[in-house]
Amino acid sequence: MTTKVTRGRPVCEVKQAEQRAKLILAAKELLNIKSYSQITIRDIAAEANINSAMIKYYFGGKENLFVQLIQSLADEHFSQFENLGEHNKPLYLFICRFAEVLQTHPGFVHLLSEEVLNKTTPLAQAFMEAFPARVSKFLPQFIKQETGIEDSKKARLAAFQLITLLVSPYILKTLRQQAWGISDTEIQGEQWTKDLYQRFVFGLKESDINEVEF
Known part of the structure; x- marks a missing residue:
């Protein structure tokens, strides 16, 4: 049985909101499996x-739409x-939750790597304002x-x-x-998060106490 495609402009505001939400969700689902440049308006409409x-x-x-x-x-x-x-450990919780976003929303990474870095489009600007x-x-x-x-500049850097890590x-x-042979599973999960957190936090604390001489 063929599903009928919704046509025409709905007058009802609730219906309009539903259609807008469906189109945004369709774009999100497609972005998880395709790059932004590969996705067409027809793809989104069909989804x-x-x-x-x-x-x-x-x-x-x-x-x-994006x-x-x-x-x-x-x-x-x-x-x-x-x-x-x-919370007592806001940094650890941030790392856990941000890592979860990266794992569960591959479309986020697609946009960042393909459309945001080194570009100045309205889409890139919207991404910069919404996230970084x-x-x-x-x-x-x-x-x-x-x-x-206590140093604000040091904390910002x-x-x-x-975020880079x-x-x-x-x-x-x-x-x-391909070069390092590190699989997706090795950069996911609790152990990866704890290791990253410990190295980062302990490294910061140590560098704040003892500066390396060159």
Whole structure:
């Protein structure tokens, strides 16, 4: 039995919201298995079972649809990050939860590696504002809280280093697997998270006490 594709512009606001949500979800699902450049408006419409004209009607085009997707992902996940300062080990919890986002949302990594790095498009700008810019506001404070570092500049640089440590194994997937023989399972799970946390935090604390002489 063939499923009928929804056609026309729904008058009901609830129906419009449902269709917008379905299109965003379809884009999210496709991004988990394809790169942004490979996904077409027809692909999204077919995945959502909605007429492709609705993408232009609701979002103005493919790029703005993905901008909306980025914003919805950020809103979904950042509420769980920003309140971690209330815990004893906010940095460890951040590493655990951010690593989980990277593992369960491959589309996030696809966008970052293919459309954000070294580009200045509206999509790249939306990604920067939704994720890195927001992380930069609270992560340095977590580092101060958990390591005792008081220097704001040092905490900010350390926060950037931590994000690099978390993201690079996913962005450099081909290099990691082919040159180093490190599988996906080796960079996932509790043991990887604990090792990364301990090396990072203990390294920061040690460097804050004893500087290496050159």
